[in-house]
Amino acid sequence: MFRKPIFAANWKMNKGPSETEDFARSFLSKVQNRTFPCDIVIAPPFVSLSKAAEILGNVSSIALAAQNCSQFDSGAYTGEISAMMLKEFFVHYVILGHSERRAIYGETDEVINAKVRKARELNMKPIFCIGETLEEREAGKLEKVLRTQVSAGLQGLSERDLLDTVIAYEPVWAIGTGVTASAAQAQEAHAFVRSLVAEQFGADSAAKIRIQYGGSVKPSNAAELMACPDIDGALIGGASLEPQSFLDIIEKGAPA
Numbered sequence: 001m002f003r004k005p006i007f008a009a010n011w012k013m014n015k016g017p018s019e020t021e022d023f024a025r026s027f028l029s030k031v032q033n034r035t036f037p038c039d040i041v042i043a044p045p046f047v048s049l050s051k052a053a054e055i056l057g058n059v060s061s062i063a064l065a066a067q068n069c070s071q072f073d074s075g076a077y078t079g080e081i082s083a084m085m086l087k088e089f090f091v092h093y094v095i096l097g098h099s100e101r102r103a104i105y106g107e108t109d110e111v112i113n114a115k116v117r118k119a120r121e122l123n124m125k126p127i128f129c130i131g132e133t134l135e136e137r138e139a140g141k142l143e144k145v146l147r148t149q150v151s152a153g154l155q156g157l158s159e160r161d162l163l164d165t166v167i168a169y170e171p172v173w174a175i176g177t178g179v180t181a182s183a184a185q186a187q188e189a190h191a192f193v194r195s196l197v198a199e200q201f202g203a204d205s206a207a208k209i210r211i212q213y214g215g216s217v218k219p220s221n222a223a224e225l226m227a228c229p230d231i232d233g234a235l236i237g238g239a240s241l242e243p244q245s246f247l248d249i250i251e252k253g254a255p256a
């Protein structure tokens with residue numbers, strides 16, 4: 001089953017509008033007039049989406065993502081941004097359930113599920129993140145944690161909604177640490193996540209859904225990780241902050 005790889009840059013709380021402009025112009029100069037055998041997504045902070053959209057909004061090979069959205073439509077939710085607002089900035093993807101949102105901001109599986117459903121209601125594509133901590137892995141709870149996150153986070157989605165969702169498997173212990181999961185560890189977890197999707201939505205949907213790997217992906221390890229049969233691209237933090245580094249990951253992970 002062919003699944004188009006997807007490489008997404010999650011800048012986290014880095015790059016205001018002026019740094020976003022520098023990145024966007026530099027990245028654009030490297031990719032314009034080229035075609036790629038993968039989807040390329042960039043997720044700047046909310047305040048930089050407008051600048052990113054101004055420069056990259058019409059570039060067909062690049063899509064923009066937000067790093068979060070509210071589960072609500074509008075109203076008295078100080079500090080929140082709705083999915084409808086994001087659509088005005090040519091934002092097509094939204095990262096939801098990132099481990100930093102879960103751990104630092106206390107987002108539960110239920111809240112994340114509400115956000116995933118809201119994003120789909122507004123025809124945005126969720127990048128739905130899951131992954132275990134080191135303690136959970138060492139305690140033999142990897143499968144239990146992933147089962148709960150997948151089952152609760154994707155609950156209530158139709159098959160169409162599921163296939164417009166990307167799952168990002170990110171072992172928490174590999175995020176920003178420089179410690180990458182080995183290709184064998186990553187493949188094993190991805191295959192397990194795909195089997196969970198098969199249980200919940202059927203084998204056909206499981207074969208079609210894209211599952212990205214995230215956690216210290218770099219140009220030096222992208223090719224080995226992306227060669228795994230159940231890994232369909234990457235969600236990249238630190239190594240996506242520099243245009244050439246992000247492009248190198250894409251070129252090594254999805255050679256033309």
Ligand SMILES: O=C[C@H](O)COP(=O)(O)O
Pocket residue numbers: 010098170174175176177178214215216217235236237238239
């Ligand atoms: O969303 C991206 C992940 O948290 C990975 O971050 P990292 O590439 O800096 O380890």
